[in-house]
Amino acid sequence: MNYRRKISFILLALMSCSLLLTGCWDQVEVNDLAVVTMTGLDLTDENQLELSVNIARTSSQQPQENSDSSSGQLTGKSVILSTTGNTLAEAVSKLQQQLSRQLFWGHNEIIIFGEKLAKEGIAEHLEFLLRHPETRERANMFISIGSAKEVLSLAPQIEHYVADDLLEMAKLQTGLNITLKELMQMMISKSQAAVIPCLIIETKQDHQQSYPFIHGSAILKKGKLAGLVDSSTTRGIMWARNELDRGTVTISPENSEGYISFQLLSSSTEVIPYIHGDLWRITLRIHTLDDIIENTTDLDLSVSKHIEELEMELEDDIKRRINKALTVAQEQMNADIFQFADAFYRKYPNIWKQNKDRWSDIFTKLDVVVEADAKISRPGGTGKSILKPNQE
Amino acid sequence: MIEKGRISASQLGKILYMAIIPTSLLTTPAITFKYAKQDLWLSPIWAISGFITVFIVLRIYRMYPSENIIQIMERIGRRIPGKIISGIYLLFILYVNGVIVREYSEFVVSSFLHTTPIVVISGLMVLVCAMAVRGGLEIVGRFAELFLPIFITLFLFNIIPIIADLQWSNLFPIFGEGIRPSIEGAFVLQTWFSEMIIASFFLPFVADHHNAKKTLSRSLLAIMVTLSVSNLATLLLLGELTGNYSYPFLILARYINISNFINHLESLYMIIWVLGAFVKICVFYYVTVLVAAQWMKLSNYQPIVYPLGLLLLLFSQWVAPNTQVLTEAIAGPVTLAMITMFVIIPALLLCIVWIVNRLHN
Known part of the structure; x- marks a missing residue:
């Protein structure tokens, strides 16, 4: 009996605590x-x-x-x-x-x-x-x-x-x-x-x-x-800043008519700074994995040779987009929106310190090398296009 | 003996961990970042005063296993000078505890309860702590033991969901400006590491004293690792912004977002903070009460718990007029005072004890 009374007293005390939890001065309804x-x-x-x-x-x-x-x-x-x-x-x-x-x-x-x-x-x-x-x-x-x-x-x-x-x-x-x-x-x-x-x-x-x-x-x-x-330059900025997560890329292969669209599965960008004397260089190394989602060309995508060619074309497209963004940032705006300055500081803190006042000059003349590595993982649900039986 | 309770060595380790970590978790990233920049996570490794303090405490404990350093000071200093020194220590520990109570309440008021008078927040905390301290050493030890797992779980809960948002590039350059910035950043941390001295007040009541050495070094190591991890997580999330926030670690909890429905988790940090601050204040409160009772040669410390609580509340209001003064004080004078009182003077004491013993032999 005594034990029970004790328990009910404790429960009552705990419950009455909840009344105080609303606070007095800072109570918010x-x-x-x-x-x-x-x-x-x-x-x-x-x-x-x-x-x-x-x-x-x-x-x-x-x-x-x-x-x-x-x-x-x-x-x-x-x-x-x-x-x-x-x-x-x-x-x-x-x-x-x-x-x-x-x-x-x-x-x-x-x-x-x-x-x-x-x-x-x-x-x-x-x-x-x-x-x-x-x-x-x-x-x-x-x-x-x-x-x-x-x-x-x-x-x-x-x-x-x-x-x-x-x-x-x-x-x-x-x-x-x-x-x-x-x-x-x-x-x-x-x-x-x-x-x-x-x-x-x-x-x-x-x-x-x-x-x-x-x-x-x-x-x-x-x-x-x-x-x-604009949007397509922004895409280039996102490639360079490693912020691209998904999206569709459409290219038109050189030796055939029509378009091929890819869906981006994953992408990562490495920024590698390099200083040698007066040469300041950034290497952007991009790895991306894509799926094919549309094909209106005459290429038979079940053939692995075509896939290799397409990978090259995709890489070129990525490079073009990034270079477009770089041109805008370096030549038109002179704004280092890719945070290359921090990349240099992280690798060469002392050289950076000596040159930090010259950064906007360095940035406009900065040598940026884009290395893209695109992989097309699968051709989607259909190999040969159903509508184009003459694909080779 | 004034205290009849006994604790185990592992409880002592938990008490020390919980007595040091909470407040340092909150403020160190911002203060350390000022000096160490991106090396702030290396600063906790320079826990020099922690090692020195642990060494002193253990040496003295081996010579006088049933007394704490203030009793030994009284013994060495004889009647009048000894009483004066231990009186100064009593006031200093009370002052340090006042700073802790104030830090606790400042954070609660500035981040959560903006319009609540600070006296109410400090007062309630001191009241709850007073109840725990009146329960005696065993209660304090059990609280530390009870809250430590909750504390660590919540701490990890605060860090693990944020891992996806961390940018590892914020880490570099490591030692970009040499080793100096990280050592300069470690200066303020010595405040917390020197707090290891409180082990001296608990060691006489440890039942399995042969484990003392192991438990002290373990908890010092755990403190270093925890601080390093919390500083690292803050740096990786906030980068250069770390120094701009008053409470960077809180931002971690605010930034958590798991699939858009587990977010706004600052209350999680609030739990960590209240639990941690509770144990920390309890531990220092207990030490104050114990030292005061020994100083006045009382047979029982329970009657002075509440009066000292009132003094503690007053001290918490007196230490600083506003947050800025408090933060500046912690980064400067308080650190120096704590290194002097908790590291240098105990080191001198150790030397004197050693010489006196040699002369006797």
Whole structure:
């Protein structure tokens, strides 16, 4: 009996502990929070910072379709609000004044900078995001062509929120996938150049059907936008930065008409720096494994001789793409977005130290050798094309 | 004897590990990175003061197996000077514990409970620790034994999911600027390694004393490895950013993302932190209480546990006006003071004891 009483007393004490777990000063109720899912930063015409946030509607009341409120607009399950200020912190505090709930940044997975703001520099605005204890180091960073606010105001395509759409797109890694942590690392690296994926809006007649997607990338130098590059150059950048995970490569073989498409299974890039006297050289060694997914040429792909030729062609294609990216980076932008500077520092710390002031000169004249090694593992479900019986 | 409880040598090893690791895990990557840069993971290997302290503790233990270093100081220093020295030590240990309590609460307030008054957080922790310390040595030992597996499991849980995100290139160049930066970075770490001196206060109560040497060196080694691994993981994830964060190891937990649904794991680190800080504060609290009771020649230390807890709480508020001062103090004056009090003076004591014994013979 006594033992039982003891046990029930202990259980009671433990249960009463749970009442205290909510905290007193820092107690947070979900229905008191305005969960920010996406942030957009723009520069207004008066040179003020414009902060736009996409807040998830967590209350049970569903919004009326297509209704506009005075402070913001409703799109599906979220509310868009925006304010201006001199600094991000100021804009945030102004935003808080307009809200009945406390802003919560813990689920802010997407941060978008407008093109105009990016030209002025994004470094100082990152400061707030890094210092704030709630923001995520894993938040995905984008630069939008046009204003960031516009991207936020779009309706989601498939997922519940636009933020989820973008997040999943970034994860698929058909374009770059850069997090806040990675952006900061690039910005404080020895080369001080960074690359961020760009967002463009697929405009449809009905605004409700327009949606944003990742297309190309932006190059930042010392935190300022230096230029934009298109999708195929971005692919070259991704090859060189070892960030390519999947994708489709289509080539047209030299001695036959038509196209062959490959699906990338895996790819890795080694960066090998080499210094000899005045010669600074980077060797990019790329190993990739592909499957064939389409063949409209006259080649019979069940013949291993053709596969060897195709591997060579694929290697040439990779080299071409990377060289295109290198030309843009070295000659047009003079921005070391491949972090070659750090590669040199890692291998030759002393020589690097003596030459670090000359790096931008060295980089433009840097000798980059691309060595590609492509392997085609299997021809897919069909050997000979069913539709082309005359393949040889 | 004032303490009737006994612990095993393996419990002592666990006490030492849990008394040193928690706070160093939190702050060392940032402080070490300042000097050692990408060699910060090598710094814990220069645990010189750890080896010296363990050597001193074991030597003194062999000569006086039933006394701790402060009792020996009183014995050597005779009545008045001995009392003064041990009084200074009493205050210093109380001060060090105050710093620990403050570190614990600063982290909780700045990263999780922003609006909670710091006194409440420190106060609750001191209260819980006071209850444990009143239970005596065996309770403290059992807590260390109970929490160590949880601590290590969670520590690994913090590191293993992040492995996919680590960039091994951050490691290079190793010894890019020679061996010096890593040694400079190790300077601050000596604060934690010199804390091995607390072994001296527990050794007289160890039942299987022939295992003492083994257990001390094992826990020192475990501490070195743990610090090295945590510094390495932080470096490989954050690279040059390591120095910019106040609590880099926390970022590891925040960065974990397993297939998009196991993420936002900072509460995991919070568990590590509260468990670790609890044992650490308990151990130092117990040492303070023990030294105070011996200093005042009390027959029982239990009555002074709560009053000293109040003092401890006050000390935790007094040590620094804000976080910056606290961090600067830990990186500079506190390190020097701890090396002096926990390494240099005990080394002198060992020499004196040795000479006195020679003269007697």
